[in-house]
Amino acid sequence: MRKANILAERNVDDLLDKLRGLFADITAEDIMIKSVVTLTKDRTMWQAKELMRICKISGVPITDGDNQLEGIVSIEDIIVALEGNYITDPIEKHMTRDLITFSPETNLEMLIERFNRYRYGRFPVVDSNGKLLGIISKKDIIGAVLDKFRLIYVHDTRRREVLEKSVDWFDKSLISGDYVEKTSADFVYHIDYTDIDTAGVGSAKLKSYLKTLTDDDTLIRRVSIACYEAEVNVVIHSGSEGYIFAWYDEDVARVRVEDYGRGIDNVEQAMKEGFSTASDHVRELGFGAGMGLPNMRRYSDKMVVVSEAGKGVVVEMHFYRNGRK
């Protein structure tokens, strides 16, 4: 156990180093919004408020006619002006003049450090002469990081092919240990994880397929409910495409759902009723009740889940004709 922890720590350090390398070359110039709305200081606080409302921004840089940065009016300044009853005063009297600015070369690490230290919502970017070049808010930083991540992901999809070949739980049955002939499956469905609206469609299809094979409604219901949960997990958790494979013969229905995505850190915890790592967004849609794996266990006769963080998930379930009701 201890050895494992040390290993894990080393992995985290490696990962951080890699990430730092990836993001080191992002600068303020890459992130900043260049088309900045500005005002001159002879305008009123009221006009600044209106501009912020209409443009849905939380701060306005104040510049002179030559684009020289002179100050900032933020939402906080507006609130104070409203409270102090001087919202009709000219900006010049109340703008924040003591500014923290970035040069275009400031790197991401420094940007984040400044955001944490000064707690402002936005920072202007100025050239060496103090002329305004752009503005950066936290949202812009997140956007830049996500863009970078998308690139990493594209690069990373190649990893999957290797993973599929080298990890043998992608080839072997988790329950019987035999090699799985996926090409011989009676039913195959490709799970599209990018469209949450279609989550469950594969299992509904499996249900109508099974109806053509048997009139054992209890069995069909058990299989499709358990399969649905596995399918939804792929869509809301894996961040990867996946497959449903199903085999049917007179005594047993076998279902195997696999993906190549994030994986489960702690399978034991995930098996607990009510435990979920789902995002608020999918919870609002009624997913993420923490009943997925418990439902699968409840409706199947045999079930095995194998996963490792970052290496996808394979769920295999067997349903016997005369199994549980």
Place this chain on the structure above:
Amino acid sequence: MKLNELVQKCELRVITSLPLETDISDAYIGDLLSDVMGNAPSESIWLTVQSHLNILAVATIVGARAIVLCNGLHFEKATISKADETGVVLLESDETTFNLALKLMKCGLKG
């Protein structure tokens, strides 16, 4: 009990053009999809406030014959256009879920 009888007595708006001859023997209330999946009986009517496309898959798999959207909410367009294909009847009610459940009970739905 026939679905059209419940529709009439409980003043439900019928959104789909599917037949209402189905027999309904039970009902279930739930907004968490996995909860409905795990516990809703088949041949049932499902009361919920979820209106997005995924409810059709849930109803199909669990065997619910009709979905009633309560609290005066309206189904999303995508859900309505897909419903006929799945054979799941969509209904709307201005009642709260609890009040509608009471009405269904008065109509004779036993559960």
